[in-house]
Amino acid sequence: MDHERYDWSILPRRAPVKWPGGARLALWVSVSLQWFPLDMKGQPFKPLGALQTAYPDLRHYTLRDYGNRVGIFRVMKALARHGIRASVPTNAAVAVRYPSLLQKLASLDWEIVAHGLDMDHLHYEGMADERALIQKTLSHLPRVRGWLSPAKSESSQTLELLAEAGIEYVCDWVNDDMPYEMRAGGRTLWAMPHSGDIDDAQIMIGNRHDEDEWRDQMIDQFELLYDETATQGGRMMSLSLHPWVIGHPYRIGSLEEVLAHIMRHSGVWPATGAEILDAFKAQRTAQGASRA
Amino acid sequence: MKRDPGLYDYLPYLERPRIDWPNGARVAFWVAPNIEFYELEPPKNPARASWARPSPDVLNYSYRDYGNRAGFWRMAEAMDRCGMRGSVSLNVAVCDHHPEVIEACVKRGWELYSHGTYNTRYTFNMSEEQERALIQDSIDTIRRHSGQKLDGWLAPALTYTERTLELVAEMGLTYVCDLFHDDQPGPVKVRKGRLISLPYSLEMNDAISLSVNLVTPRRYGEIMKRQFDRLYAEGAESGTVMCIPLHPYLIGQPYRLKAFEDALAYITGHDQVWLATGREIAQHFADNYYDAFARASQPVRDL
Numbered sequence: 311m312d313h314e315r316y317d318w319s320i321l322p323r324r325a326p327v328k329w330p331g332g333a334r335l336a337l338w339v340s341v342s343l344q345w346f347p348l349d350m351k352g353q354p355f356k357p358l359g360a361l362q363t364a365y366p367d368l369r370h371y372t373l374r375d376y377g378n379r380v381g382i383f384r385v386m387k388a389l390a391r392h393g394i395r396a397s398v399p400t401n402a403a404v405a406v407r408y409p410s411l412l413q414k415l416a417s418l419d420w421e422i423v424a425h426g427l428d429m430d431h432l433h434y435e436g437m438a439d440e441r442a443l444i445q446k447t448l449s450h451l452p453r454v455r456g457w458l459s460p461a462k463s464e465s466s467q468t469l470e471l472l473a474e475a476g477i478e479y480v481c482d483w484v485n486d487d488m489p490y491e492m493r494a495g496g497r498t499l500w501a502m503p504h505s506g507d508i509d510d511a512q513i514m515i516g517n518r519h520d521e522d523e524w525r526d527q528m529i530d531q532f533e534l535l536y537d538e539t540a541t542q543g544g545r546m547m548s549l550s551l552h553p554w555v556i557g558h559p560y561r562i563g564s565l566e567e568v569l570a571h572i573m574r575h576s577g578v579w580p581a582t583g584a585e586i587l588d589a590f591k592a593q594r595t596a597q598g599a600s601r602a
Numbered sequence: 603m604k605r606d607p608g609l610y611d612y613l614p615y616l617e618r619p620r621i622d623w624p625n626g627a628r629v630a631f632w633v634a635p636n637i638e639f640y641e642l643e644p645p646k647n648p649a650r651a652s653w654a655r656p657s658p659d660v661l662n663y664s665y666r667d668y669g670n671r672a673g674f675w676r677m678a679e680a681m682d683r684c685g686m687r688g689s690v691s692l693n694v695a696v697c698d699h700h701p702e703v704i705e706a707c708v709k710r711g712w713e714l715y716s717h718g719t720y721n722t723r724y725t726f727n728m729s730e731e732q733e734r735a736l737i738q739d740s741i742d743t744i745r746r747h748s749g750q751k752l753d754g755w756l757a758p759a760l761t762y763t764e765r766t767l768e769l770v771a772e773m774g775l776t777y778v779c780d781l782f783h784d785d786q787p788g789p790v791k792v793r794k795g796r797l798i799s800l801p802y803s804l805e806m807n808d809a810i811s812l813s814v815n816l817v818t819p820r821r822y823g824e825i826m827k828r829q830f831d832r833l834y835a836e837g838a839e840s841g842t843v844m845c846i847p848l849h850p851y852l853i854g855q856p857y858r859l860k861a862f863e864d865a866l867a868y869i870t871g872h873d874q875v876w877l878a879t880g881r882e883i884a885q886h887f888a889d890n891y892y893d894a895f896a897r898a899s900q901p902v903r904d905l
Contacts, residue, residue, distance in 0.1 A: 349603035364649035364726045365603055369760045372783040373804065379783055380615040407902045408612050427905065450905065518815055558805055559785065559832035560825050 315469070316492045316501070326543020327488065329589055333579035334539035335532075336546040336586045337572060339396040340481070340504060341385055341420075341553060342458070343411070345403040346374045346429040354434045357461035358511050359554065374429075374554045378408055381557015386418070388566050392573045397583040399425035399458035399481065402450035416452070421582035423456035423481065424448060432463045441471050448475060455584045456481060462506060470495035479587055487535070488546060489590045500591075502548075502583055505531075509550035514561070521556075521564040528568045536575060546586055547572075609767060609781065609790050610799065611899035619894040621786060621841035623886065627876035628837025629830065630883045631869060633681060634756075634779070634802060634847045636691040636717060636809075637674065637707070639699055640666045644722035650761065652722045666721075666851045670700050673854020678706060680863040684870045689880040691717040691756045691779070691847065694743040701747070708748045713879040716740035716775075718758025725761040733763060737773050753777060753881045756802065771795035777884035785833060785842050787887040789896045796892060798884045800843065805829070807847040812858070823861035830869045837874070843883060844869075 311318055329336050348371045350361045359374055361367040389396055398420050405412050405422075415422065426433065427447045433440060448454070457472050458481040472480060473494035480492070481504035492499045506512060508531060513524045528549065535545045549568070556565050572578055581589075623630050642663050644652045653659035681688060690707050692714050697704050707714065718725070719739055728736070741752045755770045756779040767778055771792040778790060779802035790797040804810045806829055811822045826846060833842040846866075853862050870877060 347605040348607055349605050363760070366607060366762050366764055368607060368609075368762055368780055369782060369804070371607060372781045375783045379612065380785055383615040403905050406905050408614075408900075410612070410617075410900055411614060414614070446905075520817065520821065558829070559836075560805065560828035562832060563828060 314493060316490060319490065321487060322542055324488075327545075327590065328593060329544040329579050331579065332577065334544060334577035335536050335575075335579065336544065336589070337394070337578055337580040338502075338504075338546055338548045338583055338586055339389060339394055339580065340399060340423070340458075340548060340550045340583070341382065341396045342399040342425060342551070343378055343382065343401060343404045344374065344425070344429050344460075344552065344554070345378065345401050345407065346371060347403075350430045352430070354432065355461075355463075357429055357432065357463075358516055359429065359552070377552060377554030377557055378404055378411065381553030381555075382411065384557045384559075384562045385551060385553050385565065386414075388562060388569060391566070392569050392580065394569070394573075394580040395420050395582055397421040397423050397456065399423040399456075400451060401425050401428045401460070402447045403428035405450050412452070421456070421584050422452050422454050423458055423583060424451055424454045424477070425458045426460035429460050432461055433459050433465050433468045434463055435465045437465060440465055440467060441474075444471050444475050455479060455587075456502065458482065458504060469499055470497075473497035473499050479583065481583070489587055500587055502587060503546065504583075505548040505550045509552070510555040511552045514555055521561040525564040525567050529571050532568075532572050539577075604764065606902070606904055607764075610783065610788060611791065612902050613788065613895060613899045615785070617898070618786070618840065619891060619898055620839070621887070621891055623837075623841040623876045625876065626874060628841060628874045629833050630841060630843045630876045630878050630886075631830075632689050632843070632845050632878050632880055632883060633686050633866070634691050634845055634880065635674070635677060635688045636756075636847060636849045637696055637703060638666065638669065638693045638717065638721040638849070639695045641720055641722045644720065647724040647726055649726035650724050650759075669849060669851030669854060670696070670703055673850035673852070674703055675706075675854075676856075676859055677848065677850045677854040677862075678710065680859060680866065682710070684863070684866045686866060686870055686877055687879055688712040689754070690714045691754075692744070693717050693719060693721050693758065694740050695719050697743050697747040704747050713754075713881050714744050714748050714750055714752075715754030715756070715880060716744065716752055717756045721759050724759055725757055725763055725766060728763055730765060730769070733766065733769055734773070737769055737775075741773065753884065754779060754800070756780060767797065768792050768794075771797035776888065777880060779845075779880070785836075785844075786840070787843060787884065787891070787895075789892055789899070796888060798887055798892065800845075800880055800884050800887075802845045802847055803829075804847075806845065808852045808862075809847075809849050812852050819858040819861040822858075823865040826862075826865040827868050830865075830872075834872060834875070
């Protein structure tokens with residue numbers, strides 16, 4: 311590698327992973343709750359979904375807030391039908407603004423993942439006082455184990471600062487289909503494979519593919535990963551959603567179709583990010599012990 | 603600059619007072635044709651260029667002018683065939699430029715509400731005085747040409763100042779189409795008056811769907827049906843609102859009209875749908891649910 315962050319490792323040459331109950335595929339549904347402020351500055355760049363027009367851009371502000379108010383409840387219903395619990399990358403601003411939504415998530419036993427302060431506080435090289443921003447973000451959230459940086463943007467110090475703040479896993483790096491270990495200033499952080507390439511916002515907003523296309527791509531993703539488990543051990547699939555995208559009335563049916571397709575298969579284990587990571591780590595410890 | 607427009611409190615979709623529409627309808631359905639006038643050589647606004655190409659932008663200007671000359675007339679007839687009235691989001695200058703179009707709307711019993719004076723005059727950076735004059739001009743022009751009281755507002759080209767909705771409420775309007783945060787109406791927090799946010803839609807808007815998201819006409823028809831199906835299903839629990847915002851220059855193109863009319867016939871063919879105007883939906887909500895929604899809303903605190 312050209313850096314010391316993690317070790318080089320070839321996906322198909324690793325020891326097969328076994329999931330609890332002999333499951334073939336761990337399904338990790340992630341539902342990001344985001345708030346885009348009206349006075350967005352877009353430093354050092356505007357994330358996907360950012361406000362666009364001259365101030366005040368009521369149009370995009372409210373289109374994004376739709377997810378927190380309406381869309382999330384359609385997603386909840388779709389997941390509840392299959393008994394799926396999600397991980398929820400949450401902007402601290404959402405937790406402060408909509409405490410009843412956080413209570414609802416707690417009552418469902420969903421996992422909260424930190425997702426930065428809001429969608430106009432990206433982490434980037436040269437930013438002012440990143441440690442304070444991380445502390446402030448975490449101070450407004452329940453205790454979390456995972457972190458997803460807004461727009462998956464990091465500075466060269468983000469991982470050290472997150473590890474120092476007690477974060478166990480990050481969802482920013484998209485270079486693997488399975489968890490792996492990262493070095494963060496003498497501590498270990500786990501990289502969790504949180505999809506960016508085929509999340510609903512990237513496909514339907516970024517690429518302008520329609521909701522049927524998104525459904526087909528998710529199903530193709532699932533089919534290939536599921537087939538790989540026949541020869542390569544347990545796999546995981548991340549299904550990354552934004553209620554301001556998938557939560558619209560005309561789109562939510564596509565999520566229902568994706569979930570119905572996946573959950574029809576035997577050996578699918580729907581779990582939160584932390585649960586999947588725990589199962590992965592426990593097994594690595596066991597393997598390490600048996601080798602010794 | 604504000605981080606939060608402060609126009610509404612938090613009211614989660616699943617924990618609300620139940621809405622019942624007239625006659626047991628599940629969905630209050632309205633169609634909002636944007637009847638617009640774009641100037642060939644508009645005054646310049648520092649916040650936004652009017653045309654994509656150098657002036658005179660012949661292609662883009664004439665594309666929009668097509669709506670009033672040709673597209674409007676066939677769109678209106680398709681709506682007639684489905685028994686659907688329009689709620690016109692009107693650049694009020696059309697009243698002076700093309701009175702025949704206004705007459706055709708009024709004759710059909712359509713509602714006229716304001717979409718500013720011209721779609722090439724943006725609200726960005728207007729003084730309070732200018733903005734008041736803009737709203738007053740809409741009130742007066744619509745009254746003069748149709749006898750109707752102006753009730754609704756959709757900001758011209760979706761351009762605003764921080765005070766737009768305050769002024770609209772203060773000057774006696776009752777609903778706005780500028781907030782896209784919900785599938786049900788809701789109270790807007792203004793100091794004077796009682797203002798309702800009425801779900802319009804950008805997802806169902808032909809300009810966004812066809813010109814921004816570049817979906818095909820038949821696909822657009824399919825999206826409208828899906829949107830309706832879901833809102834119709836959810837409307838069994840509490841009444842929802844669906845709006846189809848249109849632009850005659852887009853939907854009135856011969857190759858696009860059929861897909862729209864098929865979707866419109868599909869929607870209007872259901873029995874538990876209220877074929878309404880914006881004013882009627884806003885009024886029903888104001889009379890029956892405004893207070894309950896305001897009471898149930900949760901105050902929002904920023905970081």
